[in-house]
Amino acid sequence: MPSARKTSSGPRSGLIFGDLWEFDPAPETADPKLKARYDLFIGGRFVRPRSGRTFDSINPANEAKLAEIALAGPADVDAAYRSAADAFKAWAALPGRERGKYLYRIARLLQDRAREFAVAETLDGGKPIRESRDFDVPMAAAHFFYHAGWADKLEYVAPGRIARPLGVVGQVIPWNFPLLMLAWKLAPALAMGNCVVLKPAETTSITALKFAEILQDAELPAGVVNFVTGAGETGAAVMGHPSAAKVAFTGSTEVGKAIMRQLAGTDRKMTMELGGKAANIVFDDAPIDQAVEGIVNGIFFNQGHVCCAGSRLLVHEPVAGQVISKLRNRIRVLRVGDPLDKNTDLGAINSREQLGRIRRLVASGVREGALMYQPPCRLPERGYYFPPTLFTRVTQSHRIAREEIFGPVLSILTFRTVDEAIEKANNTPYGLSAGVWTDKGSRILRMSTELKAGVVWANTFNKFDPSSPFGGYRESGFGREGGRQGLLDYAHLA
Numbered sequence: 001m002p003s004a005r006k007t008s009s010g011p012r013s014g015l016i017f018g019d020l021w022e023f024d025p026a027p028e029t030a031d032p033k034l035k036a037r038y039d040l041f042i043g044g045r046f047v048r049p050r051s052g053r054t055f056d057s058i059n060p061a062n063e064a065k066l067a068e069i070a071l072a073g074p075a076d077v078d079a080a081y082r083s084a085a086d087a088f089k090a091w092a093a094l095p096g097r098e099r100g101k102y103l104y105r106i107a108r109l110l111q112d113r114a115r116e117f118a119v120a121e122t123l124d125g126g127k128p129i130r131e132s133r134d135f136d137v138p139m140a141a142a143h144f145f146y147h148a149g150w151a152d153k154l155e156y157v158a159p160g161r162i163a164r165p166l167g168v169v170g171q172v173i174p175w176n177f178p179l180l181m182l183a184w185k186l187a188p189a190l191a192m193g194n195c196v197v198l199k200p201a202e203t204t205s206i207t208a209l210k211f212a213e214i215l216q217d218a219e220l221p222a223g224v225v226n227f228v229t230g231a232g233e234t235g236a237a238v239m240g241h242p243s244a245a246k247v248a249f250t251g252s253t254e255v256g257k258a259i260m261r262q263l264a265g266t267d268r269k270m271t272m273e274l275g276g277k278a279a280n281i282v283f284d285d286a287p288i289d290q291a292v293e294g295i296v297n298g299i300f301f302n303q304g305h306v307c308c309a310g311s312r313l314l315v316h317e318p319v320a321g322q323v324i325s326k327l328r329n330r331i332r333v334l335r336v337g338d339p340l341d342k343n344t345d346l347g348a349i350n351s352r353e354q355l356g357r358i359r360r361l362v363a364s365g366v367r368e369g370a371l372m373y374q375p376p377c378r379l380p381e382r383g384y385y386f387p388p389t390l391f392t393r394v395t396q397s398h399r400i401a402r403e404e405i406f407g408p409v410l411s412i413l414t415f416r417t418v419d420e421a422i423e424k425a426n427n428t429p430y431g432l433s434a435g436v437w438t439d440k441g442s443r444i445l446r447m448s449t450e451l452k453a454g455v456v457w458a459n460t461f462n463k464f465d466p467s468s469p470f471g472g473y474r475e476s477g478f479g480r481e482g483g484r485q486g487l488l489d490y491a492h493l494a
Contacts, residue, residue, distance in 0.1 A: 023335070026342040028129045032120040034206065037068040040076055040229065041212035043083040044222025050075045055231075057206055060126035060348040061339050061383045069205045072228035077197070077237040080226035084168040084195035085243055087223030092165045092193040100151030103191060105218040107144035110137065113214070117207060121179055122339045124206045126348030126384070127302050129340050139464065140183035143482070146466035147187035150487055154192065157484055163491040165193035166269060167245035170238045173208075174251045175201035175350050176305040176406075181250055182208055184481045186225060187466075192490040194246075195224050199238045202231040203351050236262070244268060246490065250307075253404075253430075253475045271479025271489050273307065273471055275404045276432030279425035280310030280461060281415075281447065284318040286437035290459065292326045295410070298435060298461035300334065300388055303346050304408040305354075307476075308433035310461055312401060313412045314421055320414045324392060327410075331388040332375040346408055349384040358386050358407035365391050365400040370411070396427055404430070418443065426452045431473035435461045454480075 037054070039046040053071040058064070072080075091099070110117065118132040127136075154163050169189050173181035178200055189196050200208035208227050215225055228234055232255075239247045239259045246269035249259055253275040263270065280298050282291050298310030315323050339347030349355040366372055370391040377387040386407055394401050394411045401411045415421040425434060434453040436444055448456040454472040457463060464470065469480035479489045 023343040025338075027338070028119055028122070028133075028340045028342060030115040030119050032123055033116055033210075034067055034120060034123070037070075038206065038209040038229070039070045040072055040080070041209060041215075041225075041227040042076070042080045043226070044216065044220070046212070049073060055202065057124060057203070058351075059123050059383075060350055061123075061380070063382055063384075066123060067206060069202075069209070069229050072199075072230045072234045072237075074237050077228055077234065077241060080197045080228050081168060081170075081241050081243040083223035083226055084197050087221055088165075088167055088195045091195055091221060091224050094193070096152035096154055096193075099191060099193065100148040102218055102220055103144050103148035103151060103187060106214055106220070107141045107148065109214045109217055110141045110144065110211075114138070114141070117179060117210065119340070120210055121207050122347070125175060125178060125204045126339055126350050127305075128344045128347045130342055130344070131302060136177060136180050139466075140179045143180075143183040143187045143466045147191040147487070151191040154487075154491075157487050157491065158493050162494040163192065163488070164494060166490060166492055167194065168243055169194045169196050169490065170241055170244040170247045171196055171198040172235045172238055172247075172249045172251065173198065173200055175204040176302060176307070178204040179207045179211065182211060184486075185248055185250075188481070188487045189248075189490045190224065192487060194490055197226045197228060197238055197241070197244075199228050199230065199235050202229070205229045239263070246270065248479070248489075249273070253477075256477060269489070271471075271481070272477035273479070273481060274432075274475060274477040275430055276307045276309070276472065276476050277312060277402070277404050277428045277430045278308055278310045278433040278435070278453070279312045279314050279428075279451070280435040281314045281421050281425060281437065282316060282319065282323055283421075283436075283438040283440075283443065284316040285439040286319075287439070287459070288319060288322060288326065291437040292323065292330055294435065294437065294459070294461045295323075295327060296330055296334070299410045300331070300346055300408050301462055303349055303386070305350060305406055306462070308455065308462070309406075310433075310435050311405060311410060312425075312428075313410055314424055315412060315414050316421075317414045317416050324390070324412060327390060328373060328375070331390065334375070334388050336377055336385060336387055337380055346388060349386055349407065352384055354406065355384040355386060358405055358409065361400055361403060361405045361407075362389060362409055365394070365398060365411070368398050370394045370398055370400060396424065402428065418446070422447065422450050426450075429475040432476035433457070433472075
């Protein structure tokens with residue numbers, strides 16, 4: 001158990017506690033077993049890219065180089081799709097119980113190497129080790145366990161219909177939850193009998209390529225899963241490849257729109273999980289202390305790098321002052337610093353580019369007249385860090401109330417009536433998630449019906465389960481991931 005000790009000069013990093021106290025460092029010591037170079041994973045083995053080109057994966061916590069990553073070109077993407085197509089017939093014909101055995105084996109192998117993967121995820125992405133260790137890796141394994149259970153029960157996924165695999169699926173995942181998004185995409189596709197070509201985000205490719213080692217250890221048939229790495233051009237090649245029967249994308253709304261324009265006029269199936277600007281709504285009868293914890297979790301989890309983050313807080317006017325005061329006190333004790341320290345609450349921003357976007361949007365909030373609050377905070381000298389930030393006096397016209405910041409920045413608005421809360425919450429082009437805090441069950445039911453969001457949490461936030469479908473409406477995308485509904489998006493129904 002890390003201890004707190006008194007000091008006269010404040011902490012070496014993290015937040016100052018009344019200028020008197022700091023936690024002793026509690027660094028994670030597990031070995032992530034990183035390689036100096038990672039190649040493409042095609043046909044069940046690691047292969048060099050045909051171009052011979054690589055790019056660097058950078059640790060956002062200290063800007064140090066972690067590894068060289070192979071840069072896939074169009075010829076490499078073609079090879080990955082050919083490999084998947086060659087493997088499809090045998091994989092789809094395999095009895096469901098046999099496919100399920102592979103998924104169970106993958107889940108268990110991931111559990112066996114959980115600490116190693118958690119450290120690798122934190123090094124590559126910047127999120128606190130507690131989140132990687134306690135959420136990302138266990139939830140990734142849970143998705144494989146859940147879909148393994150479905151693999152021999154596909155006759156029940158759509159009663160009265162016959163569910164068949166689509167073929168080869170192209171998938172592109174984002175940098176905020178690299179391993180978990182991989183599990184969200186791979187597990188249902190494989191359970192249904194599809195083969196996959198997947199591209200991880202260029203800033204967080206390491207855990208996907210480490211996961212390829214698990215696929216080898218599980219003896220997954222060659223070509224069933226292929227990983228190609230690179231930036232936007234590689235992703236466009238994966239999404240636009242003529243062999244793809246379906247594409248699945250998680251990322252920004254702008255890129256999602258570009259993919260849909262690219263594939264317009266084709267018969268390809270698509271699912272898109274895009275941006276969000278979620279409203280977290282607190283009524284005057286809510287359990288305030290519980291709500292404050294939910295607000296903090298909703299916006300500061302993973303440094304706000306969450307599509308469904310509760311980045312717009314709508315507070316009932318009678319309790320607005322109380323909620324804001326408690327929030328300020330709460331974020332004063334959030335620790336910002338080394339992601340590998342188990343005491344850290346907010347780790348590093350994923351990249352220099354993302355840090356620049358956060359700074360520009362925060363500056364726009366100040367220019368437009370919103371009142372910014374940041375607690376006293378000493379940030380590490382190297383790396384990409386941003387302190388937890390609150391904005392009050394925010395109106396609907398502020399950029400920080402309209403645009404997805406994707407960082408630890410909360411915009412606070414107020415409301416007087418239920419109708420006003422619903423109108424303000426829905427006044428966004430997005431529709432991914434929302435939260436409601438109230439003691440009245442009838443109010444929760446009404447809000448969940450009238451809020452235009454794919455997921456509505458009641459008296460909680462950021463709760464996920466593999467059996468529960470997740471997805472959005474409007475500019476937050478379409479299709480679902482998780483649950484029976486997520487399986488159906490990887491099936492052809494006859």
